[in-house]
Amino acid sequence: MRAIRAASAALLGAVALVTVAPLATADDGDHDITSFGFSVTPATIAPGGTVTLTSDGCEVPSVTVTSTVFETVTLSEGRPGTATVDLDAKAGTQYEITFDCKGERGTTKLTIAQDDTTGGNTGHDTGTGTHTGAHKGVKAGYGTAASGADADGLGATELVTGVLLIVGALGAAVVLTRRHAGGRA
Template identity: 45%
Template structure:
């Protein structure tokens, strides 16, 4: 009987964690504004000629992505990502990437890095300050309030499961 209580507590905790995770991911996704879908560009900094991955979630139809840095991209219904190649003619600086889903729009910034032109018109990158790496699994970009709320929800559900499993065990012993 003890194994059932422990398994129930573990499943309740895992369920609470699974329910809290999508909200945390969606909160850090795109600059949603009034859009009811999520979107992201990865990486956010790229050289001319480089590739970016365009991600969309929560869109029930096909999504369209537009930018002056690359040709328009369509992410078919049922898929969540596509790649785009930044044109060699892209000027260094920040450009807007616009995501469209069911008449709603959302924007994300993409930074084009400066390169050095070669004789054939292709850009070659020269690192000046080292490689700009991503967050690498850290909590970069998360709001401490969101982290605290999520942790409180998970800990509360684990605590409630522990309480109920031990309470029931005590009642059965009598």
């Protein structure tokens, strides 16, 4: 009987892990996970503003950045580049930005600010802009952006908290199973 209870507790824990783990690592759809990092700063800009484009971890000397809202930019040897957003970019619209590293493509969104919320900001980062973070995949080795400013995905704190909750639930299941088994013995 103990073996059945222990197996049931282990199965319940495995089901919880399989159910929760994909949620803990789910992507929100605003960007792609790639083997190289990339970012657009700020993530919200006024028409005519300038964005900074960065990429790291691409093994070729250049990354091509394309969008319908600015001219194509080539980032050479890991150095950042800038792009000027078209003056006719539609306020409130999200434009897709594509980073291409030797055929591997990663995308993120650039939002055009509403006219009444720009506060005169012509795209120069005043420290109030949103940073998309350097999105890294498994090859990066440390998960989300090193700066900790990744507002689009889970940070280390959220991931550790999720793992601790799962481990705690498994531990509680084992303790309860042992107590229950001890009462019948």
